[in-house]
Amino acid sequence: MNNTGKGQSFRTGTVDMTHGGGGRAMAVLIKDLFYRHLKNPVLDQAHDAAVFDIPPGRLVISTDAHVVSPLFFPGGDIGSLSVHGTLNDVAMAGAQPVSLTASFILEEGFPLADLERIVMSMAQASSQAGVPVVSGDTKVVEKGKGDGVFITTTGVGVLPEGVAISPGAAQAGQVVLLSGPIGDHGVAILSKRENLEFETEIRSDSAALHGLVENMISAVPDISVLRDPTRGGLATALNEIAHASGVGFVLQEKEIPVRPDVRAACELLGLDPLYVANEGKLICICEAADATRLLDIAHAHPLGREAARIGEVVEDGDRMVVMQTDFGGARVVDWLSGEQLPRIC
Amino acid sequence: MNNTGKGQSFRTGTVDMTHGGGGRAMAVLIKDLFYRHLKNPVLDQAHDAAVFDIPPGRLVISTDAHVVSPLFFPGGDIGSLSVHGTLNDVAMAGAQPVSLTASFILEEGFPLADLERIVMSMAQASSQAGVPVVSGDTKVVEKGKGDGVFITTTGVGVLPEGVAISPGAAQAGQVVLLSGPIGDHGVAILSKRENLEFETEIRSDSAALHGLVENMISAVPDISVLRDPTRGGLATALNEIAHASGVGFVLQEKEIPVRPDVRAACELLGLDPLYVANEGKLICICEAADATRLLDIAHAHPLGREAARIGEVVEDGDRMVVMQTDFGGARVVDWLSGEQLPRIC
Structure with missing residues (x-):
């Protein structure tokens, strides 16, 4: 992949080890694929960390690795699933989610077109949910050391005052x-x-x-x-x-x-x-x-x-x-x- | 692995698919390995999400997948590295980290003793840093679809008022x-x-x-x-x-x-x-x-x-x-x- 041929590369190219090496190929992948589809003001800060204001309240955080196989299935794919799964874990504490992070572990040889499809699906799920992906990370492992793509998402939310939902709170008679x-x-x-x-x-x-x-x-x-x-x-x-x-x-x-x-x-x-x-x-x-x-x-x-x-x-x-x-x-x-x-x- | 023989299993056992299946084997692994070593009040809530108070300030969040090979190396291992790497990303925004999450992708057949060593190293790094691991997740993939263990950590921190550190802020003469x-x-x-x-x-x-x-x-x-x-x-x-x-x-x-x-x-x-x-x-x-x-x-x-x-x-x-x-x-x-x-x- 290079700067001039990215459109072509996303149609026909595959992930290679340089996409995880910290150099120019990785920078191009992040800019032209992740930032383009997941665009939002916080992500655009392009820090390794995202900075944002949150409303007052207790903080709720939850993380989930997604390793679903197959990656694409009726009703969704690993991209939308990794958004929904983590938002739901935050919501089950009674909180309203405010932001997500996403880390990708890509296997060498994985088609970039499939990766783009997954990132687009993630972007759509995030947009529909009203919760932006504010920070991310990409790593690449050699062919045979992964399985296409794994995605870990982490969600942060704010718990309204007075809400105390907990798996330990069920009582007889309820x-x-x-x-x-x-x-x-x-x-x-x-x-x-x-x-x-x-x-x-x-x-x-x-x-x-x-x-x-x-x-x-x-x-x-x-x-x-x-x-x-x-x-x-x-x-x-x-x-x-x-x-x-x-x-x-x-x-x-x-x-x-x-x-x-x-x-x-x-x-x-x-x-x-x-x-x-x-x-x-x-x-x-x-x-x-x-x-x-x-x-x-x-x-x-x-x-x-x-x-x-x-x-x-x-x-x-x-x-x-x-x-x-x-x-x-x-x-x-x-x-x-x-x-x-x-x-x- | 079973309830009665866990000590033995952690010495000689390996990860199998049941450790990621959502049933009893996974519950035992989480309780006897992750919770035991990473013990802290928030993690002990045993939600899918962690709930905690944070000091006032803007929030900083950063995530990193860790796929380092080899898993153990002079001066550290994937456990300590996954704590340090993410804490540093939060710190580079000028923030003080307050909590971490950790998600594990385990390969079937990975020795439980090695996993315990990694979790202990993570616990030590977290304790030395004064930043608890408050929530986590475990998934298992088939042998040949991963590489021992991958760990994604996410860190949350609070940015002091008046600090505006950013990769875009360098100026000539500095x-x-x-x-x-x-x-x-x-x-x-x-x-x-x-x-x-x-x-x-x-x-x-x-x-x-x-x-x-x-x-x-x-x-x-x-x-x-x-x-x-x-x-x-x-x-x-x-x-x-x-x-x-x-x-x-x-x-x-x-x-x-x-x-x-x-x-x-x-x-x-x-x-x-x-x-x-x-x-x-x-x-x-x-x-x-x-x-x-x-x-x-x-x-x-x-x-x-x-x-x-x-x-x-x-x-x-x-x-x-x-x-x-x-x-x-x-x-x-x-x-x-x-x-x-x-x-x-």
């Missing part, structure tokens, strides 16, 4: 809300990975949830727990909350929304939707008296239209998650002990 | 200070990589510079530019500043400190020390009238004992970095155009 059907992201990834064809394409639910969270917290500032059921799915998220809060859960299977095509795909793939990753859903644990109000708010938001009350928090020294099944029985929804879906996010 | 001898880090890495033996072991200079920066800024708040000459070395950092500020530089070769063993190794390896990475040095550009005071402050700090005034900022529409050589001539210190030292940080 209820569990879920913002929509589960399993879409994991099934979309796995279908693509295994080259499975279904009648309708199953798309990832990857989306940024902080707008929905803002509406919910404005109405009910004392929500106890918010959690996005990503890796390990709804089952793992609830087990983590049960563990942190010292409570149990009783879920109603018939209330847990799963799209019919996702359910069918899970049966085919031998997966339990409760353990399949989501990237645009949230669990909310709140007082029973607030449930209807919060569901009304969720139903009015594009990302919460199918929100449902799926169970309740109970006293349980053993911190078990139990599900009342459609057939009138009950089963324990345990931690996932082995591998289910690697590289799902 | 002077260039350098905090100590150059090339140690790059030569230490390359010596280890190439299995070279020298009479004395050359150690990386990897260190956290925010303490030195704090002392310098307290004395001279209107320093114009701070920059750590990492990838691409002193030459690249000065070219970037020249470009951002629209100025030129004239350096005095005889004033630029290089350890004799580093100089000898560079000759053997065919490297120019000006282009070799450092991880514990800083460039400071300031008014000539402040130079002596800043050098005195640097000399009184363990990381600035060999600080020197190495050149000056000049008017130059072509933004060139020129060096007056020991022999009375002059040469242009250009951008590095190709690959020199990949995976140096």
Whole structure:
């Protein structure tokens, strides 16, 4: 790649070791690809660090490495996913995200056109979410020492006064809300990975949830727990909350929304939707008296239209998650002990 | 790995895909390795996001992926390096770092004992720097899709009122200070990589510079530019500043400190020390009238004992970095155009 032929290079070129060497090739890549698409006033400062004002409040920070395979999947790609995933982690603390950073680990030989597509998708997700990417970093590793591209994003947000959402705050008698059907992201990834064809394409639910969270917290500032059921799915998220809060859960299977095509795909793939990753859903644990109000708010938001009350928090020294099944029985929804879906996010 | 045999597993075990799957194996790894060594009140909240108060001021954030090879080298390892590198980026904006996040991409089969050694080194560097790791993430990729471990750290800091340090702020007539001898880090890495033996072991200079920066800024708040000459070395950092500020530089070769063993190794390896990475040095550009005071402050700090005034900022529409050589001539210190030292940080 050189200064004169960059357009050509981005169509046909590949990442080489010079793109990570700290010299001119890296400077051109950063300027003509990252800065061009992710343009914003803070990034344009071109420091190694970004400087910006934040509104008053406690600070929230979260980081996530993204190693999803394949890089492109129905409903998104590693670029949009790396924005949504980290914004959601910030939002699940009850905070409104204000900025993102992004670090790229590129494998030698990776097509620059694919990289540009990923950066453009990241820019679009960032723009839609209203949260700029203010600082970044690029490293290159030799062919066979990486897998195309890995992206770590870190999000910073500000927590409004009075909000104290925590995985350890669930109490017996409270209820569990879920913002929509589960399993879409994991099934979309796995279908693509295994080259499975279904009648309708199953798309990832990857989306940024902080707008929905803002509406919910404005109405009910004392929500106890918010959690996005990503890796390990709804089952793992609830087990983590049960563990942190010292409570149990009783879920109603018939209330847990799963799209019919996702359910069918899970049966085919031998997966339990409760353990399949989501990237645009949230669990909310709140007082029973607030449930209807919060569901009304969720139903009015594009990302919460199918929100449902799926169970309740109970006293349980053993911190078990139990599900009342459609057939009138009950089963324990345990931690996932082995591998289910690697590289799902 | 299981709950009962963790001590044994950390001595003899390796990373497997379940450590990234979101289930129990991952929870145990996070609790018994990451949380145990990096323990601090914010991390103990066990959110996906960390929540903490910060002092008033503008926020500074910086992120860096670390892919250094080999993972362990004289004077440090990827764990300590990933702490120092990001703290330094925050400090070079003139800010004092307050917290770090860390995301790990682990390759299947990587020895858990090595991972523990890296996390312990990270914990020590974080503790010595007085900046806690408040949030993290772990992903696992299949054998052959990574290279042991990659670590992305993100640092957050607070910028004191009145400080406006920027790579674009250098002005003709100002002077260039350098905090100590150059090339140690790059030569230490390359010596280890190439299995070279020298009479004395050359150690990386990897260190956290925010303490030195704090002392310098307290004395001279209107320093114009701070920059750590990492990838691409002193030459690249000065070219970037020249470009951002629209100025030129004239350096005095005889004033630029290089350890004799580093100089000898560079000759053997065919490297120019000006282009070799450092991880514990800083460039400071300031008014000539402040130079002596800043050098005195640097000399009184363990990381600035060999600080020197190495050149000056000049008017130059072509933004060139020129060096007056020991022999009375002059040469242009250009951008590095190709690959020199990949995976140096």
